[in-house]
Amino acid sequence: MRIGQGYDVHAFGPGDHVMLGGVRVPHTHGVIAHSDGDVVIHALCDALLGALALGDIGRHFPPNDERWRGADSRTFLRATRQMLEERGYRLGNADITVICEAPKVGPHADAMRVLLADAMGCELDCVSVKATTTEKLGFTGRREGIAAMATVLVTPL
Template sequence: MRIGTGFDVHAFGPGSHITLGNVRIPHDHGFIAHSDGDVLIHAICDALLGAGALGDIGQHFPPSDPQWQDCDSTVFLRHCQQLIEQRGWQVGNIDCTIIAERPKIGPHVAAIQQRLAQIMDLEVDQVGIKATTTERLGFTGREEGVAVQAVCLLLKG
């Protein structure tokens, strides 16, 4: 077994929605990001890469590279999972905590779980999604952005 952790943050900017786990969530802001800004998928990618001792998402998809501008983050996730699987590992489970005051994540958890399970070819019960706030403290508490923590367990395939 191997365990990896990931963490990512994106600030709010102009927009009418955010994307978490490839699910579009209406909001009065969007994310400021080079790609589509899917902070949840980015944290999962780092957890996968960390478990495989394969660096981080920035090494594989540098924000300085224009080919990743506005890229759908599922491209990153599929690539990271493929790297893991090529080395004989499979995902046992992922567990994520989305940290945000707004938008409220609870109503979207089931859709996010289902979408991530579909993208990663996992069962829904292998994808844990939780949401919390910081009780109005810090940048997430001031509603300046969203943070995500992710952990994954890899099993030898």
């Protein structure tokens, strides 16, 4: 078994939604990002890659590579899953926390769990998605951006 952790941040910018865990969540802003800026999936990919000492998401899907401009981050997650499986591992469980004052994550958490479990080929109870605020402190508290943290356990196939 191996454990990994991941973290991702994006600043808010123009737009009317954010992508979180593959779910389009209505919001007063979008995010500034090369891909779709899905902090949940980016943190999850970093955690999975870190668990196997494979670097980070930027190493495998560089933000200066035009192939990834506007990309659906589920593409990154599916490729990361393939890397895990090629090395004889699978996701045991993932615990993901979204950090923001808005948008509200709770109403969308179950839909995120379903999409993430499907992309990882695991049972729904292997994926947890929750949210917290920073009590109006820092960049997330000032509503300047959004962040996510992920912790994973990967186990042999």
